[in-house]
Each structure stands twice: as structure tokens, then as C-alpha cells.
Amino acid sequence: MLTRSLKDRLASRLMFLVTFSSSLIVFLMALGLYARARPIFSAKPLGELIFSSSWHPMKGEFGFYPFILGTLWVTALAMIISIPLSLLTAIYLTEYASARVRGVVKPLIDLLAGIPSVVYGLWGVLAVVPLIRDYVAPLMGRSLGFIPVFSAENLTGYSVLAGSIVLALMVFPIIISVAGEVFRSVPDGLREASLALGATRWQMVKHVVMRKALPGVVAAIVLGFSRAFGETMAVLMVVGNVAMIPSSIFDPAYPLTALIANNYGEMMSIPLYDSALLGAGLFLLLMVLCFNIMARIILRRVLGERG
Amino acid sequence: MANPHISVHNLNVFYGDHHALKDLTVEIPERQITAIIGPSGCGKTTFLKCLNRLVELLEGTKISGQVLVHGLDIYRPDVDVTEVRKKIGLLSQRPYPLPMSIYDNVAFGPRLNGLKGRQELDRIVEDHLRAAGLWDEVEDRLHAPASRLSAGQQQRLCLARGLAVEPEVLLGDEPTSALDPISAQHIEGRLLDLKENYTIVIVTHILRQARRLADYVIFLYLGELVEHGPAADFFNYPKEARTQAYIRGEF
Amino acid sequence: MDKRKEELIFQGLMIASALIVMGSLVFVLAVVVLKGLPALNLAMLIQAPKGGYYLGGEGGILNAITGSLCLAGGATVLALLLSLPIALFLQMYSGKSRFSEFARLSLDVLWGVPSILYGAFGFTIMVFLGVRASLLGGVMALTLLELPIMSRAMEEVISMVPFELKESAYALGATRLETAMSVVVRQSLPGILTAILLAFGRGIGDAASVLFTAGYTDSLPSSLFRPVASLPLAVFFQLATPFPEVQQRAYASALVLTIIVLLISLGCRLVAGRFTAHVIR
Numbered sequence: 001m002l003t004r005s006l007k008d009r010l011a012s013r014l015m016f017l018v019t020f021s022s023s024l025i026v027f028l029m030a031l032g033l034y035a036r037a038r039p040i041f042s043a044k045p046l047g048e049l050i051f052s053s054s055w056h057p058m059k060g061e062f063g064f065y066p067f068i069l070g071t072l073w074v075t076a077l078a079m080i081i082s083i084p085l086s087l088l089t090a091i092y093l094t095e096y097a098s099a100r101v102r103g104v105v106k107p108l109i110d111l112l113a114g115i116p117s118v119v120y121g122l123w124g125v126l127a128v129v130p131l132i133r134d135y136v137a138p139l140m141g142r143s144l145g146f147i148p149v150f151s152a153e154n155l156t157g158y159s160v161l162a163g164s165i166v167l168a169l170m171v172f173p174i175i176i177s178v179a180g181e182v183f184r185s186v187p188d189g190l191r192e193a194s195l196a197l198g199a200t201r202w203q204m205v206k207h208v209v210m211r212k213a214l215p216g217v218v219a220a221i222v223l224g225f226s227r228a229f230g231e232t233m234a235v236l237m238v239v240g241n242v243a244m245i246p247s248s249i250f251d252p253a254y255p256l257t258a259l260i261a262n263n264y265g266e267m268m269s270i271p272l273y274d275s276a277l278l279g280a281g282l283f284l285l286l287m288v289l290c291f292n293i294m295a296r297i298i299l300r301r302v303l304g305e306r307g
Numbered sequence: 308m309a310n311p312h313i314s315v316h317n318l319n320v321f322y323g324d325h326h327a328l329k330d331l332t333v334e335i336p337e338r339q340i341t342a343i344i345g346p347s348g349c350g351k352t353t354f355l356k357c358l359n360r361l362v363e364l365l366e367g368t369k370i371s372g373q374v375l376v377h378g379l380d381i382y383r384p385d386v387d388v389t390e391v392r393k394k395i396g397l398l399s400q401r402p403y404p405l406p407m408s409i410y411d412n413v414a415f416g417p418r419l420n421g422l423k424g425r426q427e428l429d430r431i432v433e434d435h436l437r438a439a440g441l442w443d444e445v446e447d448r449l450h451a452p453a454s455r456l457s458a459g460q461q462q463r464l465c466l467a468r469g470l471a472v473e474p475e476v477l478l479g480d481e482p483t484s485a486l487d488p489i490s491a492q493h494i495e496g497r498l499l500d501l502k503e504n505y506t507i508v509i510v511t512h513i514l515r516q517a518r519r520l521a522d523y524v525i526f527l528y529l530g531e532l533v534e535h536g537p538a539a540d541f542f543n544y545p546k547e548a549r550t551q552a553y554i555r556g557e558f
Numbered sequence: 559m560d561k562r563k564e565e566l567i568f569q570g571l572m573i574a575s576a577l578i579v580m581g582s583l584v585f586v587l588a589v590v591v592l593k594g595l596p597a598l599n600l601a602m603l604i605q606a607p608k609g610g611y612y613l614g615g616e617g618g619i620l621n622a623i624t625g626s627l628c629l630a631g632g633a634t635v636l637a638l639l640l641s642l643p644i645a646l647f648l649q650m651y652s653g654k655s656r657f658s659e660f661a662r663l664s665l666d667v668l669w670g671v672p673s674i675l676y677g678a679f680g681f682t683i684m685v686f687l688g689v690r691a692s693l694l695g696g697v698m699a700l701t702l703l704e705l706p707i708m709s710r711a712m713e714e715v716i717s718m719v720p721f722e723l724k725e726s727a728y729a730l731g732a733t734r735l736e737t738a739m740s741v742v743v744r745q746s747l748p749g750i751l752t753a754i755l756l757a758f759g760r761g762i763g764d765a766a767s768v769l770f771t772a773g774y775t776d777s778l779p780s781s782l783f784r785p786v787a788s789l790p791l792a793v794f795f796q797l798a799t800p801f802p803e804v805q806q807r808a809y810a811s812a813l814v815l816t817i818i819v820l821l822i823s824l825g826c827r828l829v830a831g832r833f834t835a836h837v838i839r
Contacts, residue, residue: 004389004419004736007733008736014643015644015646015647015651016652018643018644019652020661022705023661023664026668029675032682032683036682085575085579086575088572088574088575091572092575096572108580109579111823112579114763114819114823115586115763115819116763116764116765116815117790118763118790118791118794118815119586119763119793119812122809123590126589126593127589169582172582199561200561200564200565201565229672230671232765232766233790237797261769264677264678264681264770268685278678281674281675285671288670288675289667293663296666296667297663359729364725366654393731397729399722399729403726403838405723405726405740405838406741406836406837407744415732415740416730469730
């Protein structure tokens with residue numbers, strides 16, 4: 001018959017074990033991926049893996065450059081689109097909107113966060129890609145086409161822009177909610193002080209709230225970036241999956257995540273292929289880890305315990 | 308004091324670097340109401356919570372000294388802290404009913420100690436709700452959530468709950484300060500009835516309450532013991548200058 | 559610039575941004591509903607595809623619906639068994655120690671891991687163990703996905719239980735375990751249920767983690783060790799076919815998935831209001 005204090009101690013040990021093992025999962029993942037990825041790192045110099053554009057797995061050539069750039073293009077453009085929109089929305093919600101408006105908008109943003117990535121992908125294929133192909137690209141091509149980044153040749157609509165738009169939607173809720181929390185943590189006293197000096201609301205926000213909240217806002221952006229960096233399905237469905245280095249936002253691209261997802265089937269049949277792909281996975285994991293740790297540490301300091 | 312129920316020797320409490328209780332040595336008489344008085348923040352609640360070892364729940368607290376209950380030091384390493392807390396119950400300032408029905412609140416303690424028989428539990432619940440003066444008001448809704456009671460009723464429920472584990476000592480941390488005057492009066496009446504069977508120690512910052520209720524008074528100031536004694540002696544012939552000043556209402 | 563003009567301009571920009579964000583949500587939902595509603599009928603919901611999901615015409619998406627429910631259901635149960643102890647431990651036993659800071663950071667970082675990596679990691683384990691793509695594999699990968707979401711949400715709710723409430727229970731002689739089970743969990747019940755729903759919703763919608771690990775099939779789930787279909791993959795695989803009947807299944811799957819997510823969102827809101835009978839304010 002277990003006494004009460006024995007039960008308590010047993011439970012405490014068990015809970016510790018569960019917590020401890022769960023906190024090791026991330027490391028186990030990194031280790032596991034590394035173990036499978038090692039062959040490619042010993043077979044090819046790191047420089048070649050990163051900077052070579054030659055991707056011919058059957059011939060044993062694994063140049064990741066186009067894919068790395070593909071990821072960077074899509075993610076960067078997604079951030080360019082989403083950062084201003086998200087921050088402005090967050091500021092609006094915390095500083096301007098009435099409680100009623102907030103009550104309507106917040107659940108909608110939560111909904112945005114809950115929509116599965118394949119549904120975004122579906123929307124991308126059915127709406128965004130045709131829009132780009134039939135309207136946006138020809139329009140921009142005519143007016144801004146002389147700027148290389150907007151040049152619109154070889155248009156299928158499956159492009160960096162399509163991927164970025166879809167990613168931006170997925171990033172909105174993250175930046176809006178985290179930045180919102182950061183803004184709310186700025187003490188009202190500061191706001192009152194600057195308003196009392198005759199500042200308009202926007203001036204108060206620009207000079208006081210944003211300044212105080214800057215580290216937290218940066219952390220929110222980093223979290224959003226990390227999400228965009230690692231997103232797979234939605235991007236995969238609209239970005240074209242052509243292994244080239246994009247030179248325009250209307251060009252197709254092939255992000256690393258899409259590379260892994262598309263080729264897992266053939267991974268095992270070609271030598272070093274699985275190792276290469278899991279190496280890419282390891283790279284993704286390490287990048288995301290860095291981003292997340294940085295952001296979380298900043299947020300812990302800004303928001304207190306629950307960062 | 309002939310046979311104190313609780314004997315405190317050289318009790319020191321540190322919250323981090325803050326020396327909250329400074330070398331307290333005092334005794335608490337049996338089957339009487341002892342009032343611990345003093346201005347806010349002077350360690351009264353800390354002292355109270357040392358008596359049932361709740362003070363150690365806060366992280367970073369260091370306690371040294373002895374607290375003897377009927378001769379046994381409750382801080383000895385081999386003592387089961389849950390047994391200590393069973394013997395020395397606490398009524399907090401704000402009522403905190405547990406998130407369950409009225410019946411389950413009172414039955415919580417006995418159930419922890421293994422009581423399962425329905426009839427026995429029924430009896431215990433009724434007895435202690437009566438002792439707390441709440442039975443008449445709730446006997447027809449024992450299974451309603453405790454959260455629906457008024458603050459005064461909740462406090463009486465907490466009293467019943469605390470009594471149900473059959474403690475020897477009942478501690479009260481400003482037990483009426485969050486209540487309206489009528490409920491406060493009710494609780495004070497209960498305490499006066501209960502002292503026949505329990506040793507009661509209450510913290511209060513209301514001098515008049517101490518005058519009404521106390522048989523014995525302990526005056527703490529800034530974590531130090533200033534003066535203590537039987538209530539009549541204390542209020543009519545205070546010895547220390549600080550005591551006199553406090554009784555006159557100067558701080 | 560005149561400060562009042564600046565104020566008006568930025569107010570305008572802010573409202574425009576909020577409208578754009580909201581408008582895109584409406585746009586997405588509109589497309590899903592417009593395409594999915596015509597495709598949704600009783601036959602679609604209660605039949606599995608006949609004749610090869612990628613090529614064949616007849617049949618519905620029952621394989622994906624039941625498969626998703628099994629995958630997400632199993633993963634949610636497993637994640638619950640792990641998350642509740644973790645949340646209780648971090649809040650009631652470990653407090654502010656360095657270990658709990660480390661554990662929290664580690665779980666927060668896990669929260670941000672792209673789901674494809676759960677699939678990739680799960681895949682490497684499965685290869686190592688010689689296991690094929692199956693319901694079990696998918697459940698494992700999804701559990702990894704749901705765990706940080708659930709434990710974080712649960713910990714947040716549990717941390718809001720007032721200290722004095724726990725103290726009241728301790729004062730009656732309760733152990734930490736007894737206080738955790740009888741008082742803390744009860745007090746946080748609405749939040750715990752919300753956390754479960756949240757994690758379930760996230761798990762049922764994820765494609766990348768089950769892509770490698772759960773496989774895909776036409777049939778209904780029959781065994782833990784056979785591949786299983788899922789709604790997200792149903793959309794993914796069947797969208798790009800040249801056969802319109804197959805595409806219809808993709809649209810229907812997307813709509814069903816979206817409806818499930820909407821219901822869960824509603825459910826969370828209802829739960830927050832409902833199970834509070836005993837909760838102390």
C-alpha cells in the first residue's frame with residue numbers, strides 16, 4: 001500500500017523523467033539528422049555543398065546553392081510583405097482599436113493561424129498563381145519590367161511571389177500576436193506621460209512604444225522569419241519547384257523545404273541522396289534553432305517569465 | 308506559562324537577504340485566543356506561517372530555530388510536513404474555497420486521510436459546517452459549487468474545511484479583514500466558541516478586534532518581538548514605550 | 559510634417575493593413591468554400607475512393623477523414639499523457655530552477671521546429687527500425703508536433719492558478735500530487751481542454767510531418783502498421799491531377815479540413831466559457 005508521501009515522491013520522479021526526456025527531443029533530432037547526414041559532409045567539401053549550383057544527384061553532384069537562394073528569396077520577400085502589414089495591424093489593435101473591434105479581429109487572426117498549410121497552398125494554386133500569371137506579372141512587367149527583379153518572362157505564375165504571398169499570410173498571425181503582447185507590456189505610464197506632453201497618438205507610438213518595444217518586436221519578426229523559413233507544403237504547391245537561381249520575383253524557385261519534401265521517395269535509391277537531403281534538414285534545424293533561441297531569450301527579458 | 312501549546316525558540320526567517328523574523332522566542336497558551344498584532348509588514352503573517360510550515364513554500368526562504376508543538380519540534384528533518392499541517396490549520400485573509408462543491412470542500416481533508424464511508428463523511432461535513440455556523444444556510448445545496456457562496460459564507464466554509472481535519476491549533480491570518488461587518492462579526496463569534504476546544508492564533512491589525520477576542524497578545528514590530536502577555540496586562544499596563552505608542556494609535 | 563497629418567496618414571495605413579489581413583482571410587475561406595461546397599455531398603463523405611486515389615473517379619474521402627481522425631486522435635492522446643505531467647512539474651515542482659528554464663526553452667524551441675523535420679526525423683527512425691510508413695509512424699511524428707504546443711498552452715493556464723489556492727490545499731495537509739490532481743487541474747480545466755483542442759487542430763491539419771511517416775492509401779485505417787490516408791495529404795496529392803473527379807476530392811478534403819479547424823476554434827471559445835462552474839475567481 002503506497003503511502004501518500006511515497007505516491008507524491010514517485011509522481012515527482014516520473015514527472016521529472018517525462019520533462020527531462022521531452023527537453024532532450026530537440027537535441028536528439030539534431031543528433032539523428034547529423035548521423036544520417038554525415039556521409040555527405042565527408043564526401044563533399046562544405047564549400048561545394050553551399051556554393052555550387054550543380055544539382056545532379058544521379059551523378060553525385062550536390063550543389064545546394066539554388067535551393068538556399070530559393071529559400072532566401074521566398075522568405076525575404078514574404079517578410080517584406082508581412083512586416084509592415086503585421087506591425088501596423090498590431091499597433092492598431094493594441095493602441096487604437098476599441099475593445100469591440102479587438103473582440104472581432106482577434107478571433108479572426110487566431111483563425112488565420114489555425115488554417116492548415118495545405119489549404120493555403122490550395123488557395124495559392126487556385127487564386128494567387130492565376131492572378132499573378134494573368135494580371136500582376138503582365139502589369140508589373142509593362143511598368144517596372146526594366147528593373148531585373150520585376151522582369152516577367154516565361155510566366156507560369158508559379159513563382160517566388162506566389163510563394164511569398166502565401167507565406168506572408170502564414171506569418172501574419174505570429175508577428176501580430178507576439179508584437180501585440182510586446183506592445184501591451186509597455187507600461188501605460190509611459191504612454192500617458194508622452195500624451196500629456198501634447199503628442200498625438202501616432203507620435204506617442206512612434207517615439208515611445210516602438211522604442212521601448214523594439215527588442216520584442218525584433219524577436220517577433222525573427223519568429224515570423226523562422227516560420228517562413230521552415231514552411232513546406234504551402235510554398236511547395238505554388239513556387240514552381242525549378243532548381244534555378246531566381247533573378248526576378250516572377251521566376252520559379254525551389255526552397256530547401258520543398259526539395260526535401262519532393263524527393264523523399266527517391267532518397268533511398270540514389271547513393272548519398274538521403275544523406276544530402278537530411279543534411280539540408282539539419283541545416284534547416286540549426287538555423288531555426290538559432291532564430292528561436294535568440295527570439296525566445298529576448299522575449300523572456302521583455303515579457304518576463306512567459307516569453 | 309505553565310503548559311504552552313506552542314513554544315518558539317530563536318526563530319529566524321530570511322527571504323533572500325531580507326531578515327524578516329529576528330530571533331523570536333515566545334510561547335502560545337493552550338485553548339486560548341492569542342492575537343499577534345503590529346503594523347503591516349512586520350512579520351506577523353510570516354510568523355504565523357512558520358507555525359504550520361507554509362512559509363517554506365516560497366522559494367528562497369531560509370528558516371532556523373525551533374517550533375515545538377507539545378514539546379516536539381516540527382522542523383526536525385524526519386517530521387512529515389503534511390502531518391504538521393493537519394494538526395495546525397490555517398484560515399487565510401481572503402477566502403479561497405477549493406474548486407469543488409461545498410460538500411467536497413469540507414470533505415477534502417478527511418478524504419485525503421483515507422476516510423471513504425459515505426455516512427461518516429456526511430456526519431463530518433454536517434458537524435463542521437455547524438461548528439462554522441454555515442449549516443443552516445447551505446444544508447439544502449451541499450453539492451452546489453462553492454464558488455457561488457458570498458464572501459462571508461466562503462470564509463465560514465474555509466473555517467469548516469479547516470476544522471474538518473481535526474486540528475489542534477487554528478491559525479487565522481486577518482480572517483475578517485476581507486469581509487463585511489456582519490460576516491466579520493459572525494466569524495469572531497465562531498472563534499470565541501471554538502476556543503473551548505482549539506488553540507487559536509490570529510493575526511490582526513485591528514486593535515479593537517484584538518481587544519475583543521484575545522486572551523493573550525504578542526506584539527511584533529519590524530520582525531522583532533517587542534512585548535507579549537495576557538491581554539488584560541498587555542492592554543492596561545503595557546511595559547514598552549513602543550507598545551504604548553502602538554496602543555495609543557500613534558503608528 | 560504636420561503632426562496631425564502624420565497621425566491621419568498612419569491611422570489610414572493601419573486600418574488598411576488590418577483590412578488587408580482580414581481580407582486575405584476572407585479571400586482564402588471564400589476560395590475554399592466556393593470550390594469545396596459543390597464537391598461536398600453525402601457520397602463524398604461516407605465513401606472511400608475507388609480505383610486508385612490518384613487516377614480513379616468514383617468514391618469519396620472517407621479514407622482521409624477517418625485516417626486524419628485516427629492520426630490526430632492518437633497523437634493528441636499521447637501528447638496529453640506527456641504534456642500534463644510536464645506542465646504540472648514545471649509549475650508545481652520545479653519552479654524557477656535552472657532546469658525548468660532549460661526545459662521551457664527547449665520546449666519553446668521545439669515549438670518552432672518546421673513540421674517537415676518531424677517527418678524527416680521520424681523517417682530516419684523508421685528506416686533505422688525497419689518500419690514502413692504507417693499509422694503508428696504518423697502518430698509518433700504528430701505527437702512530436704503536438705507536444706510543445708500542448709505543454710506550452712497548459713503551462714500557461716496552470717501558472718494562472720492563484721498561489722493562495724494551492725496554499726489552502728497544502729494547509730489542509732495535502733501533498734503536491736494531491737493538490738495538483740484535486741485542485742490545480744480542476745481550476746485550470748477550461749484552459750486544459752482548450753490546449754487539447756488547439757493541439758488537435760494543429761495536428762489534424764499538418765501535412766509535412768505525415769508525408770514521410772504515414773504514407774497514403776485508399777483504404778480506411780485498418781492496422782497500426784499499415785499506411786493511412788489523411789485530409790491534408792488528400793488535398794496535396796489529389797489537387798494536381800488531370801482528372802476533375804479526383805480534384806473534386808481535393809476540394810472537398812480542403813473544405814472538410816477547414817470546417818474542422820473552424821469548429822475547433824469555436825469549441826475553444828465555448829469551452830472557455832462552459833466548464834467554469836467550479837472555477838474560483
